[in-house]
Amino acid sequence: EPGSTGQGIGFGSWEKPILTYEDEEVTISITEEKEGAIPEGTTLSVTSVQKDTTEYTEVEEKLHQKAEDEEYSIAGFLAYDITLTDKDGNKIEPDGNVKVTMEYKKGVSPEDWPLY
DSSP: OTTOEEEOSSSSEEEOOEEEEEOSSEEEEEEESSTTSSOTTOEEEEEEEOTTSHHHHHHHHHHHHHHHHTTOOOOOOOEEEEEEEOTTSOEEOOOSOEEEEEEESSOOOGGGSOOO
16 A cells, blocks of 8 residues: 555564556556665656567567466466666666556456457
């Protein structure tokens, strides 16, 4: 929950920093799971990855390979490029101690997608 507090590892607790992006389709939140994982002043930007782009094709190939390896099928997917930027404008990679949550505002199924 945005604004909720969490117990830190060690002494006391800290307010878990949360970065949020929202548009008409999705709300994406990034929460710090370990104190210091998201540097102060970090901003979040999100871009929808469109079909028929190299980035979309790369994601599609990875998803289908994983599905094949783990013996399940994929009906379809939505892809987003999620970027964290430090206070100086440099792209940063969190150290893995963050949680990314995506909440879709309405159910989307492959039948709802336009065919190309």
